[in-house]
Amino acid sequence: MKSIKAKEGEIFDIELEEDLLKRNEELAEKNKHLLDKNKVMAIDVMGSVGSGKTSLIKNLIVRLKKKRRLGVIAGDLTTTIDAERIKEEKVEVVQVNTGKECHLDANLIARALKEFDLRNLDILFIENVGNLICPAEFPLGSHKRIVVVSLTEGPWMVTKHPYIFREADLVVINKIDLAQAMKVSVESITKDVHRIRPELRTIPTNCLTGQGIEAIIEILSL
Ligand code: MG
Ligand code: ZN
Numbered sequence: 574m575k576s577i578k579a580k581e582g583e584i585f586d587i588e589l590e591e592d593l594l595k596r597n598e599e600l601a602e603k604n605k606h607l608l609d610k611n612k613v614m615a616i617d618v619m620g621s622v623g624s625g626k627t628s629l630i631k632n633l634i635v636r637l638k639k640k641r642r643l644g645v646i647a648g649d650l651t652t653t654i655d656a657e658r659i660k661e662e663k664v665e666v667v668q669v670n671t672g673k674e675c676h677l678d679a680n681l682i683a684r685a686l687k688e689f690d691l692r693n694l695d696i697l698f699i700e701n702v703g704n705l706i707c708p709a710e711f712p713l714g715s716h717k718r719i720v721v722v723s724l725t726e727g728p729w730m731v732t733k734h735p736y737i738f739r740e741a742d743l744v745v746i747n748k749i750d751l752a753q754a755m756k757v758s759v760e761s762i763t764k765d766v767h768r769i770r771p772e773l774r775t776i777p778t779n780c781l782t783g784q785g786i787e788a789i790i791e792i793l794s795l
Pocket of ligand 1: 626627655697700777
Protein backbone atom coordinates (compact mmCIF):
# COMPACT_ATOMS: atom_id res chain seq x y z
CA MET A 574 0.00 0.00 0.00
CA LYS A 575 1.21 3.52 -0.74
CA SER A 576 1.59 5.55 2.42
CA ILE A 577 2.82 8.96 3.45
CA LYS A 578 4.28 9.55 6.90
CA ALA A 579 4.50 13.08 8.25
CA LYS A 580 8.03 13.98 9.33
CA GLU A 581 8.53 15.77 12.59
CA GLY A 582 8.00 19.52 12.13
CA GLU A 583 6.43 19.01 8.73
CA ILE A 584 2.83 19.42 9.81
CA PHE A 585 1.55 22.95 10.21
CA ASP A 586 0.55 22.65 13.82
CA ILE A 587 1.08 25.42 16.28
CA GLU A 588 1.01 22.87 19.07
CA LEU A 589 4.33 21.45 17.96
CA GLU A 590 6.01 24.80 18.32
CA GLU A 591 8.77 24.20 20.83
CA ASP A 592 8.74 27.68 22.33
CA LEU A 593 5.08 27.34 23.10
CA LEU A 594 5.54 24.01 24.81
CA LYS A 595 8.42 25.42 26.84
CA ARG A 596 6.36 28.45 27.86
CA ASN A 597 3.53 26.12 28.83
CA GLU A 598 5.88 24.08 30.99
CA GLU A 599 7.10 27.19 32.80
CA LEU A 600 3.53 28.26 33.50
CA ALA A 601 2.70 24.74 34.68
CA GLU A 602 5.54 24.94 37.19
CA LYS A 603 4.14 28.24 38.44
CA ASN A 604 0.70 26.70 38.82
CA LYS A 605 2.12 23.79 40.77
CA HIS A 606 4.02 26.16 43.02
CA LEU A 607 0.87 28.15 43.74
CA LEU A 608 -1.09 24.97 44.46
CA ASP A 609 1.66 23.66 46.74
CA LYS A 610 1.81 26.92 48.63
CA ASN A 611 -1.89 26.57 49.35
CA LYS A 612 -1.67 22.81 50.02
CA VAL A 613 -4.03 21.95 47.17
CA MET A 614 -3.63 18.66 45.33
CA ALA A 615 -4.60 18.97 41.66
CA ILE A 616 -5.63 16.02 39.53
CA ASP A 617 -5.77 16.26 35.74
CA VAL A 618 -8.42 13.91 34.34
CA MET A 619 -7.84 13.11 30.67
CA GLY A 620 -9.72 10.88 28.23
CA SER A 621 -11.84 10.90 25.08
CA VAL A 622 -15.29 12.43 24.79
CA GLY A 623 -17.68 9.91 26.33
CA SER A 624 -15.06 7.95 28.28
CA GLY A 625 -16.66 8.98 31.57
CA LYS A 626 -14.42 11.76 32.94
CA THR A 627 -17.33 13.76 34.36
CA SER A 628 -18.99 10.68 35.86
CA LEU A 629 -15.72 9.66 37.46
CA ILE A 630 -15.21 13.10 39.00
CA LYS A 631 -18.80 13.09 40.30
CA ASN A 632 -18.27 9.67 41.87
CA LEU A 633 -15.09 10.85 43.56
CA ILE A 634 -16.81 14.00 44.82
CA VAL A 635 -19.69 12.04 46.36
CA ARG A 636 -17.25 9.94 48.37
CA LEU A 637 -14.82 12.72 49.29
CA LYS A 638 -16.89 15.81 49.96
CA LYS A 639 -17.50 15.08 53.65
CA LYS A 640 -13.80 14.92 54.49
CA ARG A 641 -12.20 17.16 51.85
CA ARG A 642 -12.81 20.63 50.43
CA LEU A 643 -13.19 20.12 46.69
CA GLY A 644 -13.10 22.23 43.56
CA VAL A 645 -13.38 21.44 39.87
CA ILE A 646 -12.14 23.08 36.69
CA ALA A 647 -14.25 21.81 33.80
CA GLY A 648 -12.63 22.11 30.39
CA ASP A 649 -14.73 21.94 27.28
CA LEU A 650 -14.75 23.43 23.78
CA THR A 651 -17.96 25.44 24.01
CA THR A 652 -20.54 23.82 26.28
CA THR A 653 -21.21 23.95 30.05
CA ILE A 654 -22.87 20.52 30.19
CA ASP A 655 -20.20 18.90 32.37
CA ALA A 656 -19.84 21.87 34.71
CA GLU A 657 -23.63 21.85 35.30
CA ARG A 658 -23.55 18.12 36.05
CA ILE A 659 -20.74 18.60 38.56
CA LYS A 660 -22.47 21.58 40.20
CA GLU A 661 -25.26 19.22 41.27
CA GLU A 662 -22.79 17.95 43.88
CA LYS A 663 -22.57 21.43 45.43
CA VAL A 664 -18.86 21.97 44.91
CA GLU A 665 -17.20 25.00 43.40
CA VAL A 666 -16.85 24.67 39.62
CA VAL A 667 -15.05 26.92 37.17
CA GLN A 668 -15.84 26.40 33.51
CA VAL A 669 -13.05 26.87 30.99
CA ASN A 670 -14.20 26.99 27.39
CA THR A 671 -11.33 26.56 24.97
CA GLY A 672 -13.24 27.48 21.81
CA LYS A 673 -11.51 25.48 19.10
CA GLU A 674 -8.62 24.24 21.22
CA CYS A 675 -8.72 20.53 21.90
CA HIS A 676 -6.81 20.63 25.20
CA LEU A 677 -6.37 22.74 28.31
CA ASP A 678 -3.08 24.55 28.77
CA ALA A 679 -1.23 25.94 31.77
CA ASN A 680 -2.18 29.52 30.95
CA LEU A 681 -5.90 28.73 31.01
CA ILE A 682 -5.43 26.90 34.30
CA ALA A 683 -3.53 29.88 35.74
CA ARG A 684 -6.52 32.06 34.90
CA ALA A 685 -8.99 29.53 36.34
CA LEU A 686 -7.00 29.23 39.58
CA LYS A 687 -7.60 32.93 40.19
CA GLU A 688 -11.32 32.21 40.46
CA PHE A 689 -10.84 29.99 43.52
CA ASP A 690 -9.94 30.83 47.07
CA LEU A 691 -7.19 28.22 47.12
CA ARG A 692 -6.75 28.44 50.89
CA ASN A 693 -10.19 26.84 51.17
CA LEU A 694 -9.45 23.86 48.93
CA ASP A 695 -7.84 20.47 49.52
CA ILE A 696 -8.33 18.81 46.15
CA LEU A 697 -8.87 20.33 42.73
CA PHE A 698 -10.07 18.11 39.88
CA ILE A 699 -9.33 19.34 36.39
CA GLU A 700 -11.46 17.79 33.66
CA ASN A 701 -9.42 18.14 30.49
CA VAL A 702 -11.00 18.51 27.05
CA GLY A 703 -12.06 15.16 25.57
CA ASN A 704 -8.99 14.14 23.59
CA LEU A 705 -6.21 11.56 23.96
CA ILE A 706 -3.54 13.28 21.93
CA CYS A 707 -2.35 16.77 22.84
CA PRO A 708 -3.24 16.93 26.56
CA ALA A 709 -0.20 14.68 27.02
CA GLU A 710 2.04 17.46 25.75
CA PHE A 711 0.53 20.19 27.88
CA PRO A 712 1.24 19.72 31.57
CA LEU A 713 -1.03 21.95 33.66
CA GLY A 714 0.81 21.94 36.98
CA SER A 715 -1.26 19.08 38.40
CA HIS A 716 0.18 16.59 40.88
CA LYS A 717 -1.44 13.51 39.34
CA ARG A 718 -2.74 12.66 35.91
CA ILE A 719 -5.50 10.12 35.35
CA VAL A 720 -6.37 8.70 31.94
CA VAL A 721 -9.91 7.36 31.59
CA VAL A 722 -10.43 4.72 28.91
CA SER A 723 -13.82 3.16 28.46
CA LEU A 724 -14.50 -0.29 27.04
CA THR A 725 -17.00 1.33 24.67
CA GLU A 726 -14.09 2.93 22.82
CA GLY A 727 -13.21 -0.43 21.30
CA PRO A 728 -10.12 -2.63 21.41
CA TRP A 729 -7.49 -0.29 19.94
CA MET A 730 -7.88 2.87 22.01
CA VAL A 731 -4.80 2.34 24.16
CA THR A 732 -2.51 1.04 21.45
CA LYS A 733 -3.33 3.97 19.18
CA HIS A 734 -2.61 6.64 21.80
CA PRO A 735 0.61 5.58 23.53
CA TYR A 736 1.87 9.05 24.48
CA ILE A 737 -0.89 9.94 26.88
CA PHE A 738 -0.11 6.85 28.95
CA ARG A 739 3.53 7.83 29.35
CA GLU A 740 2.43 10.94 31.24
CA ALA A 741 -0.16 9.20 33.41
CA ASP A 742 -0.11 8.14 37.07
CA LEU A 743 -3.21 5.98 36.86
CA VAL A 744 -5.41 4.48 34.15
CA VAL A 745 -9.09 4.06 34.88
CA ILE A 746 -10.75 1.41 32.72
CA ASN A 747 -14.37 2.47 32.76
CA LYS A 748 -17.76 1.00 31.76
CA ILE A 749 -16.65 -2.52 32.59
CA ASP A 750 -20.30 -3.58 32.71
CA LEU A 751 -20.35 -3.26 28.91
CA ALA A 752 -17.47 -5.68 28.26
CA GLN A 753 -19.65 -8.39 26.78
CA ALA A 754 -21.65 -6.07 24.56
CA MET A 755 -18.47 -4.45 23.26
CA LYS A 756 -16.49 -7.71 23.05
CA VAL A 757 -13.58 -5.93 24.72
CA SER A 758 -12.12 -7.28 27.94
CA VAL A 759 -10.61 -5.43 30.88
CA GLU A 760 -7.69 -7.86 30.68
CA SER A 761 -6.81 -7.00 27.08
CA ILE A 762 -6.96 -3.24 27.72
CA THR A 763 -4.81 -3.73 30.83
CA LYS A 764 -2.28 -5.68 28.77
CA ASP A 765 -2.17 -2.88 26.19
CA VAL A 766 -1.47 -0.33 28.94
CA HIS A 767 1.30 -2.48 30.40
CA ARG A 768 2.88 -2.94 27.00
CA ILE A 769 3.42 0.84 27.02
CA ARG A 770 4.39 1.09 30.70
CA PRO A 771 4.56 -2.10 32.75
CA GLU A 772 4.44 -0.32 36.12
CA LEU A 773 1.39 1.86 35.40
CA ARG A 774 -1.55 1.15 37.74
CA THR A 775 -4.94 0.34 36.23
CA ILE A 776 -8.31 0.32 38.02
CA PRO A 777 -11.48 -1.12 36.44
CA THR A 778 -14.54 0.98 37.24
CA ASN A 779 -18.25 1.18 36.71
CA CYS A 780 -19.39 4.72 37.45
CA LEU A 781 -23.05 3.63 37.54
CA THR A 782 -22.50 1.35 40.56
CA GLY A 783 -19.44 3.05 42.02
CA GLN A 784 -17.29 -0.04 41.58
CA GLY A 785 -13.58 0.79 41.71
CA ILE A 786 -13.96 4.35 43.03
CA GLU A 787 -12.69 3.56 46.54
CA ALA A 788 -9.63 1.92 45.01
CA ILE A 789 -8.80 5.14 43.15
CA ILE A 790 -9.13 7.16 46.36
CA GLU A 791 -6.75 4.76 48.06
CA ILE A 792 -4.15 4.66 45.29
CA LEU A 793 -4.03 8.44 44.92
CA SER A 794 -4.22 8.99 48.71
CA LEU A 795 -7.13 11.42 48.30
MG1 MG B 1 -17.09 15.21 30.50
ZN1 ZN C 1 -5.15 20.06 21.44
